[in-house]
Amino acid sequence: MEFWGAEVKVGEIVKVDNKESDVCIHLSQVALGESKKDKPSEPVVVYLKVGEQKFVVGTLNKEKFPQIALDLVVEKEFELSHTSKNASVHFCGYKTSVADEYPLCS
Known part of the structure; x- marks a missing residue:
């Protein structure tokens, strides 16, 4: 098991190109970074795109929901994005062996 993380900046x-065929990335949390401006809270929609399918992972809000716990496992290349115009969004989780942790994925 190995820590994994990515920051998605504004715009x-x-x-994420997972080139290791026997490794899955387990996304376990997404959180808002510090805001560039001290503006009222904006809803920030967070997306995960795998292949041609784009999924809404959740909606963050500085005041009410600055972070979300996730339990997503991805073994292919994927993209992360969001709608914030004022703050980065941080994704974290870990890499793990497909055979050890997720035998049904292999």
Whole structure:
């Protein structure tokens, strides 16, 4: 098991290319970073795109929901993005062997 994390800055998309065929990435948390401006809370929609399918992971809010616990396992290349115009969004989790942790994925 190995820690994994990525920061998605304002207006960017982060492409995660998992080249290790026997490894899954387990996304376990997403959180808002510090805001560039001290503006009222904006809802921030967080996305995960796998192949041609784009999924809403959740909606963050600085005041009410600054972080969300996840339990998502991805073994392919994927993209992370969000709608914030004022703050980065941080994703974290861990890499794990498909055979050890998720025998049904292999």
